[in-house]
């Protein structure tokens with residue numbers, strides 16, 4: 066009975082935890098998302114290094130960088146998350162996840178440079194997935210959402226979990 | 239407890255079976271319910287756990303991305319799992335991400351049962367880290383429902399089984415009780431009917447079967463013993479009957495012998511008596527010889543009496559005694575008896591007391607009753623003291639009987655001798671006194687009265703006196719036939735000496751006549767029991783009068799009268815016929831045959847008196863009133 070009551074109370078007075086309460090910054094949410102995305106992606110065999118997984122940040126978004134740096138040392142896919150700042154010249158570079166900040170104006174070029182290398186590409190730039198990016202982040206009314214281009218991922222031989230797909234706002238096949 | 243003990247064995251068995259079964263069933267039911275509860279509970283938990291696991295995996299991404307709507311959607315898939323009433327997802331920081339609840343969850347749990355629902359928690363894991371918890375509220379309703387149906391089903395089944403078991407117990411009980419009941423019934427039947435041929439059928443080879451076998455063996459033995467006993471009894475009965483027949487034959491032979499002997503003795507004795515009397519009457523005889531002749535006469539008379547009584551007794555015992563039963567007025571008989579006994583009583587100065595007995599009568603043979611009564615009265619006289627008294631009284635007894643009591647003031651009879659005096663020849667030492675007697679009077683009295691359907695008894699006090707009584711069925715006196723009682727007695731005028739000859743073969747009649755004539759001392763009565771002796775006696779000493787019985791052995795009274803009339807002394811001799819033939823034609827024949835008078839038996843004293851007076855010496859004899 067008590068359990069039942071508690072369920073009811075929770076239902077009415079504790080609505081789902083949402084963003085935009087001013088409690089957590091948008092960058093932090095995005096960083097958390099990025100970290101979580103890694104968990105739902107399957108890299109081709111032997112493409113992941115043992116021990117760590119490296120995330121490369123392209124462009125200058127200090128807030129995002131700070132937020133992502135919070136994730137360093139966490140585990141994903143059984144590996145420790147590492148972070149590296151890379152220049153456009155270094156691309157494609159030795160990293161498994163490529164996060165491109167929205168203030169980077171040559172997103173298309175970067176993506177072309179990465180080509181079909183097995184790197185998960187994530188960006189909060191507008192229309193990112195239409196530029197053959199894999200996961201695009203955007204926030205609507207302070208609520209962070211994401212779109213996925215399964216096609217791009219497939220070309221890079223990456224497999225995105227259905228669990229993630231079902232949460233995506235838009236999925237391009 | 240007492241009621242329980244008195245229940246038939248069959249019911250006890252059923253009760254026992256019922257108890258055991260109920261116990262077994264209750265434990266089986268509770269065990270099965272307990273078991274089922276746990277199994278089902280475990281199954282539900284397992285299932286819920288599995289569903290929870292799947293759910294947790296499915297909502298993992300939603301939790302990671304805090305996607306409440308997706309989490310809700312996923313939880314909503316629980317709608318297909320009715321057991322799970324509600325669900326909730328909590329993030330690791332303690333926020334509720336999504337909840338799910340059924341619309342029908344407001345049912346109330348059965349208050350007697352365990353919680354109707356329980357909660358399970360499934361951790362939501364990502365990359366080995368717990369990112370939240372899935373709470374599931376699982377309903378027990380299906381479990382309880384299942385348990386309930388299960389319990390109902392088991393109960394019904396068990397009840398059926400119990401009925402079956404009780405029926406079986408009853409059946410088995412019958413196997414035990416039926417033989418016992420049959421045994422008991424047979425035993426009861428046998429004890430009431432004594433039919434030892436019955437057997438109990440045996441069906442089984444168990445203890446009861448052996449019991450029945452033993453019972454049957456016992457019955458067989460009893461039956462065997464019974465048949466042996468019966469044959470033994472039969473044999474004994476045959477032996478006894480033979481012995482009895484032998485004894486009876488011997489007794490008959492004895493009686494026969496006695497009666498023959500007595501009869502043979504009587505004829506010569508009569509001669510002796512007659513001739514000694516004739517001799518004594520001879521005036522030429524001197525005094526000494528007369529005394530001797532008198533002694534011969536007395537001894538002979540005693541012997542004759544003895545012989546007559548033995549003959550009587552033999553007759554009674556052999557059943558040859560002929561009785562003519564009639565209404566006998568007591569007044570007559572008693573009067574006659576006392577008339578006979580009076581001289582003796584006067585001699586002993588006895589005081590005689592007699593009540594008025596008119597209109598009293600009994601049913602008896604007149605002569606035999608008189609004989610019996612005479613015996614009692616003469617005993618009362620003989621065994622009395624001088625100046626004593628004799629009292630005769632009549633009592634009415636039950637069943638319309640009369641008791642004639644003769645009491646005396648004699649020396650009495652000791653209590654232990656009272657039975658002996660009725661035995662023949664038992665005189666209680668009187669034989670050593672000078673009191674005359676043979677010791678057979680009371681024997682005959684009792685036999686006579688008993689043959690007439692009466693009883694004889696005695697009551698006696700030593701030195702005070704005795705009371706002998708005769709009891710006979712009462713009868714009413716016919717007023718018309720009762721002759722007028724004139725109390726008279728024979729009276730002879732002194733100086734007249736004469737002889738009367740009486741020819742009669744019946745000793746009782748002779749005895750009576752002798753007693754009658756005892757009161758006539760001047761008439762000498764000479765008796766003869768056959769016509770031949772009578773003729774001889776008359777020839778030797780012609781009498782003044784003859785009295786003849788008609789039915790005589792050898793020749794009848796008429797022929798004898800003819801012979802007498804043929805003799806010179808008998809031409810004008812007065813003759814009286816005394817006969818039991820009382821028909822008018824008989825009397826006429828007697829008168830025409832030459833008898834001066836015809837008297838019928840039983841002889842009436844007055845009539846005899848008148849006849850004797852008229853024939854012997856008209857005018858010389860008179861009648862005198864008795865006082």
Ligand SMILES: Nc1ncnc2c1ncn2[C@@H]1O[C@H](COP(=O)(O)OP(=O)(O)OP(=O)(O)O)[C@@H](O)[C@H]1O
Nearest residue numbers: 617618621648659665666668675676677678679680
């Ligand atoms: N009234 C009596 N008082 C005392 N004794 C009696 C009396 N009547 C009978 N007895 C005893 O009983 C005995 C048997 O009597 P019962 O009449 O049979 O024989 P009896 O008188 O001796 O001889 P009889 O045969 O001539 O009569 C007698 O001998 C006598 O001793």
Ligand SMILES: [Mg+2]
Nearest residue numbers: 613617675679
């Ligand atoms: Mg006597």
